[in-house]
Amino acid sequence: MLYVKDLYKTYMIGKTEYSVLKGPGFHVANGEFVAVMGPSGSGKSTLLNCISCYIPFEKGSITLGGKQIANLKEEELSKIRNEKLGFVFQDFMLLDGLTVRENILVPRIIKGSVDKESEERADQLISLFRIEHIAGKYPAEISGGERQRTAVARSLINNPLMILADEPTGNLDSKSGRTVIESFENARKQMGATILMVTHDSFSASFCDRVILLRDGVIYRQLEKMGEREAFHSLLLDTMKEMGGEQ
Numbered sequence: 074m075l076y077v078k079d080l081y082k083t084y085m086i087g088k089t090e091y092s093v094l095k096g097p098g099f100h101v102a103n104g105e106f107v108a109v110m111g112p113s114g115s116g117k118s119t120l121l122n123c124i125s126c127y128i129p130f131e132k133g134s135i136t137l138g139g140k141q142i143a144n145l146k147e148e149e150l151s152k153i154r155n156e157k158l159g160f161v162f163q164d165f166m167l168l169d170g171l172t173v174r175e176n177i178l179v180p181r182i183i184k185g186s187v188d189k190e191s192e193e194r195a196d197q198l199i200s201l202f203r204i205e206h207i208a209g210k211y212p213a214e215i216s217g218g219e220r221q222r223t224a225v226a227r228s229l230i231n232n233p234l235m236i237l238a239d240e241p242t243g244n245l246d247s248k249s250g251r252t253v254i255e256s257f258e259n260a261r262k263q264m265g266a267t268i269l270m271v272t273h274d275s276f277s278a279s280f281c282d283r284v285i286l287l288r289d290g291v292i293y294r295q296l297e298k299m300g301e302r303e304a305f306h307s308l309l310l311d312t313m314k315e316m317g318g319e320q
């Protein structure tokens with residue numbers, strides 16, 4: 074599904090080069106739910122932005138669904154972003170003037186085709202995420218958790234290869250955050266979705282199959298959930314402590 078190999082990304086500030094990604098490499102398999110964690114400044118968002126085709130990188134490769142994304146033209150990258158990837162952001166990024174149902178359909182509108190199948194898929198997602206009661210409401214009229222569940226539904230409308238989520242529970246209280254993580258679990262179970270999520274929250278990460286821990290632009294460790302979620306949560310907390318840095 075996703076292969077990241079020896080990825081190098083440097084930012085120039087004035088004449089000074091700052092190396093942010095120093096060769097991390099990993100694989101996310103079809104249907105996996107994987108988190109990326111690490112101290113502040115370790116390069117998590119930069120990594121996600123490279124995979125999202127938003128920023129170029131200097132060295133290494135990213136292969137998504139068998140296609141290398143470096144060297145693609147902007148038009149092809151836009152197509153990948155809209156059709157092959159689904160995005161969930163910390164601040165939801167819903168359009169205020171559209172209802173929940175219309176927001177879910179936005180990637181289809183961009184694609185240029187809202188046909189009967191689109192409408193049916195939107196309704197299927199609305200029912201999967203139990204947001205039927207708010208389908209006709211506007212973002213300002215619903216809770217943070219409901220907004221984020223709407224964003225998760227929107228991310229799935231084009232049946233993407235992968236969902237990329239950047240701090241999806243960062244603006245939510247723990248109860249709403251839990252319902253958002255449940256939506257990801259549902260998407261995976263019922264639709265075979267593959268999810269890569271950046272998070273600071275070890276509780277949210279403990280629902281994942283695997284957690285990639287990034288420190289100073291390299292992979293510090295990868296932890297796989299072997300048994301109970303609670304034990305995995307404790308392991309994550311201990312390893313984060315061992316890693317140090319500001320979380």
Ligand SMILES: Nc1ncnc2c1ncn2[C@@H]1O[C@H](COP(=O)(O)OP(=O)(O)OP(=O)(O)O)[C@@H](O)[C@H]1O
Nearest residue numbers: 084085086093111112113114115116117118119120
């Ligand atoms: N556009 C940019 N130009 C210059 N430096 C940048 C840019 N974007 C990020 N950085 C720097 O790169 C480093 C890694 O940033 P990044 O946002 O990837 O880290 P992060 O692990 O996601 O951090 P956080 O958990 O605080 O969000 C930081 O030192 C940051 O200041």
